[in-house]
Amino acid sequence: MSLTSTASAPASRQANPAAIAAAVTGTCPDGLVRAVRAEVRRGLGWQDTAGRVAAALRANLPDPAAILPASLRCGDPAGYQSHLLYAEADGSFSISAMVWMPGQQTMIHDHVAWCVTGVLQGREYEEIFTLADGARALSLTARNVNPAGAVSGFAPPGDIHRVRNTGDTVAISMHVYGADISRLGSSIRREYALPVRT
Numbered sequence: 001m002s003l004t005s006t007a008s009a010p011a012s013r014q015a016n017p018a019a020i021a022a023a024v025t026g027t028c029p030d031g032l033v034r035a036v037r038a039e040v041r042r043g044l045g046w047q048d049t050a051g052r053v054a055a056a057l058r059a060n061l062p063d064p065a066a067i068l069p070a071s072l073r074c075g076d077p078a079g080y081q082s083h084l085l086y087a088e089a090d091g092s093f094s095i096s097a098m099v100w101m102p103g104q105q106t107m108i109h110d111h112v113a114w115c116v117t118g119v120l121q122g123r124e125y126e127e128i129f130t131l132a133d134g135a136r137a138l139s140l141t142a143r144n145v146n147p148a149g150a151v152s153g154f155a156p157p158g159d160i161h162r163v164r165n166t167g168d169t170v171a172i173s174m175h176v177y178g179a180d181i182s183r184l185g186s187s188i189r190r191e192y193a194l195p196v197r198t
Contacts, residue, residue, distance in 0.1 A: 025085075026072065029067070032056070032095070035056035037088065040053070047155045050114040050116055053116045053176055057116050061151070064097070064121050068099070072099065075104070080098055080100040080105070082096050083098075083099070094181045096177070100122070100124070100163075100170065108129060109161070109189070110188070111156060111177070115175060115187060117151065117176075118151040119172075121170065123147050123165070123167040124173060125163070126161055128142040136194065138196045140196055140197065
């Protein structure tokens with residue numbers, strides 16, 4: 001199955017359920033899994049799927065305590081943490097929770113597939129970029145402050161961004177990806193170390 005597909009993978013390419021279960025570090029609400037599955041199975045394009053999954057997540061935002069044990073909700077001084085909550089057996093989507101201590105941030109990056117995020121606790125600051133100068137630089141095109149309850153979705157192309165916790169408390173967000181990050185290891189396709197034009 002290519003990463004652009006939202007159809008089911010052949011049985012020979014499906015993930016081993018025991019391997020997925022071993023990688024899961026939290027709990028994902030069944031209602032959210034069913035809602036995301038229904039939208040993914042529509043087989044729409046990435047932008048439309050991201051929009052519909054965003055609506056499903058908005059209607060099903062869980063409390064952080066319902067998805068992660070207290071020990072994982074504290075954050076790690078070494079860097080932000082991503083905790084797998086669920087991976088669909090056919091590889092069509094996965095759900096994780098990210099935990100950010102104040103000041104922690106991602107590199108500027110893009111993604112392998114569509115992505116939907118919902119802030120559950122705290123505040124996340126996002127900068128959105130486009131390639132500029134013949135792909136030799138990045139242009140900052142938008143800044144968003146996402147408080148608890150904010151949900152957004154996007155899909156390649158146009159998904160180059162950097163996220164950071166600009167608050168003074170731990171931030172926790174839920175991420176739904178149109179790919180199986182338990183197999184890929186990450187949703188990041190590429191990191192950018194180009195100069196930024198503001």
